[in-house]
Amino acid sequence: MQQIADAADINKSMLHYYFRSKSDLYEAVFGHAVERFMASFDHDALRDADSFAELLRRFIDGYVAFCQAHTDIMQLIVSENLRGGPLLGEHLQRLEKTGEKAPPHIFRSAIESAIETGEIRPVDPDQTLLTIIATCIFPFVARPTAQIMLSPTASDWDAFLQARKEHIFDVVYHGLKHPAVSSPPPA
Amino acid sequence: MQQIADAADINKSMLHYYFRSKSDLYEAVFGHAVERFMASFDHDALRDADSFAELLRRFIDGYVAFCQAHTDIMQLIVSENLRGGPLLGEHLQRLEKTGEKAPPHIFRSAIESAIETGEIRPVDPDQTLLTIIATCIFPFVARPTAQIMLSPTASDWDAFLQARKEHIFDVVYHGLKHPAVSSPPPA
DNA sequence: CCCCGATTTAACAACTTGGTTAAACTATTT
């Protein structure tokens, strides 16, 4: 608490004044992180995409960029997940009530639409969503290992991420789209 | 240390007797976890696969199964990664010296071969490896969130993982293989 | 001007932590 107060350039007593206990403080911080994290699913560029391919590309770009810019937030959320995440329940359900639709649900329904129009193969939307998120987030979660085992050194990390966006889109979209046809498959 | 000693059903003094300090103990445990984790890349079933598709399928099955059976090991490794992983360097390099080839490298060269034979498209092996690992591990890293936002409740978690193996193979292999041709592409 | 909330300061209490120490006891080996 002392260190937190110092870093925030306020007084330790003030911390207890506004946040009764350390766990209260953590919960507040975590709630803030969850909101920002969820909001990252839902930026304007996603709304005016004329194809699923375009939507997917923008989603990947935005998502990786968010993790890149706010590594701390992402780490906090992953960390809470690793712990078993007792707080996740409350906060996620709170967001589902507040916003009409939780951000990831938007993308999921986009997947379902794309299946109906025949742009992509019939896949499980949940699994697909998880796959996309996983490929975007994981480099940040396992960054030290990735940097040791794969080629990228710390210096060209940004370049690696740039290439990653393209790779994810490339592999995932090829993995989802209908093979060699652009129209819906035979019923 | 007291709790650890109790859980191990030994005496607290014994812990300091064998492991001088808590960080020594942690390092030993972590090293053990790394070895087991790396070994999971390298099981016999991988060696006699007659196609990249079969290799990929077996790798995914084995990897998800490992995470399922040894969640604690995986959590420890991910956790250390999140912390910035100062220990990862030593242990990973130690393994690279010991074993002739680090396990993930085997799979990477398999990707390269499959590219040469034309079974799959020319993709970045590093990125591809990271993608496959990410899709396998991430459900465990983000399990609480996944269970809240996606359909699976705790009871059918195993069924979800079973379906996940198939989904990963389905999407990733479709994403990698050459579209509609089984022979190498025109030079 | 005075009051009141926000803020600071500093000391303090209760408790947990990692780690040490010394003495006694046990089992095995020589």
Added chain:
DNA sequence: AAATAGTTTAACCAAGTTGTTAAATCGGGG
């Protein structure tokens, strides 16, 4: 039987933890 390594017990210490308390200080609005 004697020596030795492993093991237990229990008390203890220094440092760090969260959290509390009370008094002093500051700043603005009625």
